[in-house]
Amino acid sequence: MKLSITTPRGSVxxxxxxxxTAPGLLGELGVLPGHVPLMAALKPGVLTFRQxxxxxxxxxxxxxxxQVAPVVGGDTNTERVxxxxxxxxxxxxxxxxxxxxxxxxxxxxxxxWKQELDGTYRALRLRRDWAxxxxxxxxxxxxx
Numbered sequence: 766m767k768l769s770i771t772t773p774r775g776s777v778x779x780x781x782x783x784x785x786t787a788p789g790l791l792g793e794l795g796v797l798p799g800h801v802p803l804m805a806a807l808k809p810g811v812l813t814f815r816q817x818x819x820x821x822x823x824x825x826x827x828x829x830x831x832q833v834a835p836v837v838g839g840d841t842n843t844e845r846v847x848x849x850x851x852x853x854x855x856x857x858x859x860x861x862x863x864x865x866x867x868x869x870x871x872x873x874x875x876x877x878w879k880q881e882l883d884g885t886y887r888a889l890r891l892r893r894d895w896a897x898x899x900x901x902x903x904x905x906x907x908x909x
Contacts, residue, residue, distance in 0.1 A: 766798055767836065768814055770824070770848045777824070777853045784815040785846055787831050788898075796833055796846055803833040807850060809894035811902045823856035825902035827895050852895065856902035864899035871896055 768785060770778040785796040788810025796803075812826045829850030836845040871893035878886060 766796070766800075766844045766846055768846045768848070770812075770826075770850065770853055772827075772850055772853050778814075778822075780816065782814045782816050782846075786813045787848065788812065788826065789831070794831065796831075796844075798844060800833050800844055802835060803831070805831045807831055807848070809891065809898040811856075811898060811905060812848070812853075813905075823902050823905050825854045825856060825859060825895070825898040826850045827852040827898070828891065854899060854902070856906050859899045859903040861900060861903040864896050864903065868893065868896040868900055 766782055766785070768778055768780055768782045769776065783798070787794045787796070787805075788808050790806040790808050794805055807826065807829045809825075809827050812824045813821050815821050826848070827850050829848065832845075832847045834845050834847070836843050871889065874889055875886075875893060878889070880886070
């Protein structure tokens, strides 16, 4: 399958893969070769993909969308998986200590929230979810 992960800052990943696991809005989503066409909303979380003989790649991703579409080319039919997210970071680039501190700070703000559940509250939760995605992605590389 062809995988393309793009953020507003540009392309993050553009490669051939054998398997993808993504944080779908309604639960974890797996994509293997031969998957039916699909469009799904993604929430902040951990995205992984596997290439034939390489270790699993792990990224923290923000909210966005995943599309699986057939691509007909030459003699074979393949799938193109396009992932558009607001942010993405390779798990190895995560500063786990900073992400954990940010997560704790945001959890405190959310638990102390006394105002209306408006757009500001939603933005706060998204920032918390992004910090959690970074911590989770980092933890998959080196649990401690």
